Structures are given as structure tokens and as C-alpha cells.
Amino acid sequence: MFFDPVLDWFRGKAITIPPLDGAFRPNSALDNAEPLTSMPAIDNVVVHKGRLLATSGKALIAFSGSQAPDVIEEFETEISAVAVSEDATLAIALANGRLVIDGMDVKLPPELCCITALAFGGDDVVWLANGASGLSPGEWVRDLMSKGRSGSVWKLELRSKAVTRVAGDLAYPYGLLVQGTDVVVSEAWRHRLIRLSPSGALSVVTDNLPGYPSRLSPSAAGGAWLSVFAPRNRLIEFVLQEQRYREDMMASVPTEFWIAPSLASGTSFLEPLQCGGIKTMGVHKPWSPSRSYGLVVKLDANLQPLYSLHSRANGSRHGTTSAIEDEGRVVVASRGGNCLVSIDTAEIR
Numbered sequence: 001m002f003f004d005p006v007l008d009w010f011r012g013k014a015i016t017i018p019p020l021d022g023a024f025r026p027n028s029a030l031d032n033a034e035p036l037t038s039m040p041a042i043d044n045v046v047v048h049k050g051r052l053l054a055t056s057g058k059a060l061i062a063f064s065g066s067q068a069p070d071v072i073e074e075f076e077t078e079i080s081a082v083a084v085s086e087d088a089t090l091a092i093a094l095a096n097g098r099l100v101i102d103g104m105d106v107k108l109p110p111e112l113c114c115i116t117a118l119a120f121g122g123d124d125v126v127w128l129a130n131g132a133s134g135l136s137p138g139e140w141v142r143d144l145m146s147k148g149r150s151g152s153v154w155k156l157e158l159r160s161k162a163v164t165r166v167a168g169d170l171a172y173p174y175g176l177l178v179q180g181t182d183v184v185v186s187e188a189w190r191h192r193l194i195r196l197s198p199s200g201a202l203s204v205v206t207d208n209l210p211g212y213p214s215r216l217s218p219s220a221a222g223g224a225w226l227s228v229f230a231p232r233n234r235l236i237e238f239v240l241q242e243q244r245y246r247e248d249m250m251a252s253v254p255t256e257f258w259i260a261p262s263l264a265s266g267t268s269f270l271e272p273l274q275c276g277g278i279k280t281m282g283v284h285k286p287w288s289p290s291r292s293y294g295l296v297v298k299l300d301a302n303l304q305p306l307y308s309l310h311s312r313a314n315g316s317r318h319g320t321t322s323a324i325e326d327e328g329r330v331v332v333a334s335r336g337g338n339c340l341v342s343i344d345t346a347e348i349r
Contacts, residue, residue: 015237018210023297023305026287029348030294030311030320030332033341037061037069042340044082044215045322045333048090052326054333054340055079060092063340080137083118083126091118091126095136101126101158109163112154114139117215119176119183126156127183129173141260143172144189144212145239145246153185153196166200177216177224184303186213186226193226193303205303211295212261217324220345224303225323225330228295230261235273235289263319264336265292284314292318292336298348309343317341 020026039056046053052063057078062070081093092100093115099106108128114137117129132143133150143150151170156163171189178184184205185194193206193213211228218224239246239259249258256262259272266284271291278288294311311317311334319336329342 015234015241017232017234017237018208020210020310024210024295024308026312027308027310028312028315029309029343030296030317030334030341031315033309033317033332033343036063036331036340036342038339039069040338041078041335042333042338043321043335044079045324045331045340046082046084047324047326048084049088052331053082053084054322055082078138081115081118081129083120085120086122089120091120093118093128095138099128099156106156106161108156111152112163114151116172116174117176119178121155121178121181121183124158126158127176127178128154128156129176129185130154131172131174131188140172140188141255141258141262142250145250145258145260147240148172148189151187153183155198166198167196167202174229175213175215175226177218184216184224186216188212188214188229191232206299206305211293214320215322217322219298220325223298223300223306225325226297226299227320227323227332228293228297229263229319229321229335231290231293231295232261233273233289233291235259236261236291260291262291262336263321265290265318278313286312286314288313294318294320294332294334294337296320296323296330296332307348309348311337 042056044055054061059074060072062072078095080095083091089102097113112130114131114135116131119127130152132148135143149169149171151173152168153166155166171187173185174188175186181198183196191209195203195205211231214227214229216224257270290313294317296309298306300306317334317337321335322333324331329344331342
């Protein structure tokens with residue numbers, strides 16, 4: 001209602017998070033999935049010239065059948081985004097803002113220092129998501145807890161090398177999906193998918209997701225796959241409303257122990273969220289609130305959720321930052337679980 005923002009000052013603001021039900025009904029599909037490899041901080045997944053490529057820190061890794069993973073190239077800093085065009089042009093973004101397309105460096109404006117996603121729009125256009133201004137991709141927790149809204153989406157024209165900002169003031173854009181001349185963007189801190197036209201006109205496609213969305217990829221049967229890299233919970237939502245507490249926490253507590261989402265959890269007794277509602281007799285409840293989670297969502301042609309694949313609170317394949325469909329299987333990168341897993345699409349649902 002119109003008066004709700006004013007009344008919230010007196011009555012407090014209700015914290016509501018959509019339940020994991022319907023298309024988001026929990027399961028253990030990701031924890032039961034076939035492991036392809038274990039590597040630290042495994043992230044972006046793409047298919048290039050018939051080979052599956054993934055990133056692990058500074059390294060670009062290729063997977064070919066039953067052969068051992070092969071390191072194609074290792075860069076000076078962490079790889080933050082990868083994309084492949086229809087004619088197999090390979091684009092790689094690094095955490096220092098460097099962009100390499102088919103082995104050649106492309107000069108970008110200095111404010112493009114936090115590239116979180118890339119997508120080709122035909123053979124001449126590359127879309128770029130810049131998560132936050134003045135931060136690196138590894139500082140995403142700081143941007144969230146600072147309630148950052150400095151993200152942007154850019155368009156690079158390969159022939160002219162012109163780089164144009166299409167939209168700004170975004171809350172950490174983390175995924176891109178090209179549809180015709182438009183691009184669909186996952187806006188992580190606002191828990192939604194938005195559509196941008198070439199002129200920058202914005203419309204909301206899917207809103208109020210139960211977690212923080214990351215990368216998007218097309219599905220062979222239409223629609224798309226959406227990775228959700230961390231869950232929302234009431235405690236974190238409450239901390240986001242408490243400015244003085246949040247500022248004190250960020251100033252005095254090590255980042256890994258903030259009351260904030262995480263790509264993985266349960267590795268230290270100093271972490272928050274470890275009370276009796278989480279564990280009983282040393283057993284972690286699968287339905288308990290969690291700082292980390294694994295979730296991949298199948299979207300229909302209208303980009304509405306159909307069903308989902310989970311690694312629950314007591315699972316290990318959390319921090320799902322990328323998923324792609326390849327040869328009748330869905331390949332998922334669990335950055336928090338340091339592994340790449342595969343699920344046969346015929347076995348889903």
C-alpha cells in the first residue's frame with residue numbers, strides 16, 4: 001500500500017522470503033549427480049568446438065570424454081567470465097578487468113573492472129555485465145552488505161571496438177542471456193531477472209526469487225537454465241535492514257564470518273548460524289536456514305520457473321554459479337563444492 005513505507009518506521013518491516021515450494025520444491029538432485037571432476041573454485045562452464053570448458057581460478061580447463069582434464073591456458077589473475085559465439089569465438093574476462101577475445105586483448109573503459117558475465121549477440125556484439133563499480137568480482141559479499149547498486153550492462157561492437165553502457169544502477173548483474181536484440185540480466189541483489197532493450201529500456205521478467213541468481217544459459221528444449229549461487233534467509237535479510245549493526249560487523253569482523261550469504265559453509269566453528277535449530281545431535285538438518293546452498297532452475301520459454309535441482313543445507317554441492325546443457329545432460333559448476341557434476345536430462349523430473 002501507499003502508506004506502507006511510512007508505517008514501517010513504527011511497526012517494523014515484515015521480512016518475507018518466498019518458500020521453497022512448487023517449482024522450487026527441494027530435492028537432492030545435485031548431491032546425487034554424477035561427479036565429472038573436483039577442482040578448487042570451479043566456475044564458468046561453456047562448450048567450445050565440441051569440448052566442455054570450465055574455469056578454476058586462473059586456469060581454463062578442457063574436458064574431453066574420459067580423458068584427464070587439460071589446462072588450456074593459465075592467466076595472471078582469476079578468470080571471472082567466459083562466453084562462446086555461434087562461430088566458436090571465445091571471450092574470456094579476468095578479475096582485473098582484462099578482456100581477451102580469441103587471444104587478442106580488447107581495450108575497455110577503466111570502470112569495467114568487475115566483469116561477472118559475457119554473452120555474444122550474434123558475431124559482432126558482446127554483452128558485458130559489470131557487477132559493481134570499484135570492486136573486483138571476488139568482493140561480491142562486500143557489495144551486497146553495502147547494499148551496492150553500482151552495477152551496469154555494456155555492449156561491445158567487435159568491428160568498431162565501440163563500448164557503450166546500456167544500463168546502470170543495477171544491483172550486481174551476474175548473468176546474461178541474449179534473446180534477439182534484447183538481453184536478459186540476472187540482478188542478484190534484487191533477486192530477479194530483467195530484460196534490457198538495446199536502448200536500455202528495462203522490464204522485469206521474473207521477480208522475488210528465493211536466492212541470489214547468477215548465470216543464465218539457453219536450454220535445448222527452449223527456455224533457459226538459471227544458476228542460483230546462494231540462498232536468502234530471514235537473518236541475512238534482517239541484517240541488511242540494520243545499517244549500524246551491518247557497518248560495525250563489516251568494520252570489525254573478518255569477511256568469512258559475516259552474517260552474509262556464502263558459496264560454502266560448515267567449515268569453521270566460528271561461522272554464524274550454528275545453533276540448535278540448525279544441528280541436532282551433530283546432524284545438520286536439510287531444511288535448516290543456511291548461508292550456502294546449491295540451486296539450478298529450469299525456466300520455460302517465458303523465463304518462469306518450471307522445476308529445480310538442489311543441494312540442500314546439509315549437502316556439499318553449494319555455490320552453483322554456472323550450468324549449461326550439453327549432449328543431453330546438464331553440467332553444473334559447484335564453486336562452493338569445488339566440483340563439476342552432470343545430470344542426464346532424461347532423468348530430471
